[in-house]
Amino acid sequence: MESAPSAFFDTDLDATLREQQIRRLTLVGLETNTSILLTAADAVARGFQVVVPDPCVCASTPEDHRFALRQIREVWPRWPHSPQPAHDIDETGRIRRGGPDAP
Numbered sequence: 001m002e003s004a005p006s007a008f009f010d011t012d013l014d015a016t017l018r019e020q021q022i023r024r025l026t027l028v029g030l031e032t033n034t035s036i037l038l039t040a041a042d043a044v045a046r047g048f049q050v051v052v053p054d055p056c057v058c059a060s061t062p063e064d065h066r067f068a069l070r071q072i073r074e075v076w077p078r079w080p081h082s083p084q085p086a087h088d089i090d091e092t093g094r095i096r097r098g099g100p101d102a103p
Contacts, residue, residue, distance in 0.1 A: 026052075
């Protein structure tokens with residue numbers, strides 16, 4: 001079985017997430033600049049909030065890793081109609097303790 005470029009590619013993932021009323025995805029795994037990046041792009045295009053914790057993803061080179069994280073965190077949230085970042089996520093992609101109302 002070949003791997004797909006995105007977890008949404010040719011699957012029912014979108015329908016399953018919507019059925020479960022999921023709005024925010026945390027992506028972890030290998031190849032920040034390929035499968036994580038493409039899955040994040042598909043998720044944002046479908047209206048999901050996306051969190052990619054830096055310590056939980058990696059790429060073949062540090063440059064590729066930084067490029068992909070910048071796209072996910074800085075570029076895509078500025079697209080028209082993109083879901084706004086969750087308030088309980090800091091600029092590094094880490095979840096703040098205590099949730100959205102914590103200092």
